[in-house]
Amino acid sequence: MYRPKTTLEQWRILQAVVDFGGYAQAAGALNKSQSSLNHAVSKLQDMLGVQLLEVIGRKAVLTEAGVVMLRRSRDLTQNVQSLELLAHNIHQDWEPEIVLAVDLAYPRDALFPVLEAFLPESRGSRLKIKDTVLTGTDDAILKHQADLAINMNIPRGYLGEALCHVEFVLVCHPQHALAQVNGHIDPSELAQQLQLVIADTSDKPEEKQGWLKSENRWTVSQFDTAIDLLHQNIGFCWLPLHKVKDQIEQGLLTRLLVKGSEFKQMTAFLICPTPDDKGPGTCLLEKLILQHRQIDLPS
Missing domain, CATH: 3.40.190.10 (Periplasmic binding protein-like II)
Incomplete structure (x- = not known):
């Protein structure tokens, strides 16, 4: 029967060192000494015969092999967590x-x-x-x-x-400069104006959705905050239609039509x-x- 050379704790420590940006930060998060973390990662590398981390300047950086091994280790620790959660649910019956x-x-x-x-x-x-x-x-x-x-x-x-479709529309204050444009707005005109953006709640956000070409951007955490700013004639924003439909109908906000993207729909x-x-x-x-x-x- 195969007996593992490494432990889940060693992989958990490696993940923490990477996630928290170094040994000192990981030591504080795990409530362990920095020397014990150094020893655990060093022993892990010795057992595997593979270098996972290299120190560049004052920062520990993953090697190419480390990137692959770390990704696979996350699957391992998550599977163990799921297994323990399953046992807990079986025992507790109701979460x-x-x-x-x-x-x-x-x-x-x-x-x-x-x-x-x-x-x-x-x-x-x-x-x-x-x-x-x-x-x-x-x-x-x-x-x-x-x-x-x-x-x-x-x-x-x-x-x-699938639960529902959510339509997004581009809106601003009725007196905003963009609202004075007749017909469809050229995207280059948007790029010259302040755009309001809803903050990504990820620890490591990726700007991979939506129109984000405006150099001048303000970020808020809630749609309601963006709407409050729009009421003060500050910026423009893509918002779910269900959040602003009544205000558009009341003339409090103006819907903008943009060449190439009058609206966008997500599911x-x-x-x-x-x-x-x-x-x-x-x-x-x-x-x-x-x-x-x-x-x-x-x-």
Whole structure:
């Protein structure tokens, strides 16, 4: 029978050194001495016969082999965590806490009847709803930080159930310079104006979605903050139509038409990061969300 040379703790320490940017920072996060972390990583490399980290200046940097090994090690530690969680759910029967990550763009009105129906059946389970944005929602899925997630895309390797379509529109104050343009606006005109952007909740955000060419950008954490700034004639912003439809109809905000992109539409999906580990509470919440989905399913 094969006996591993390395331990989960060694891999966990390596991950911490990389994630926290060095031995000193990782030592503080793990409540261990810096020397013990150095020893663990050094022993790990000796056992493997592969150099995983190299020190450049004052910073420990992954080697090419280290990048590959670290990625595979994350799968290993997550699988162990999932296995232990599965055992916990089998023992407890009903989860003490259920985490639901929800992208800010998802209409909350669609969630309220779900929560109302879930409450009397929840058996005292705590429900934690995490507001996430862009790759922050991806993180909640990929890092298994949530039992269920509502995301505007399906990360590679996962499955999702479509819940609704979310339309985004470009808006500004009626007196904003962009609102005075007749017809469709050229994208080059947008680039000269202040753009309001919703902050990505990921620890390592990636700007890979949406129109972000404006050099002058302000970042806010909530759609409501962006709307408040728009009311003060500050900037322009892409926002979910359901958040600003009434204000557009009342003339408080103006919808802009842009050459090549009058509007954009995304689909919200319900994703279970660890489907094999679902407890009964998570299964019930998933069922209720799907029952209240706002999309026509193919017959």
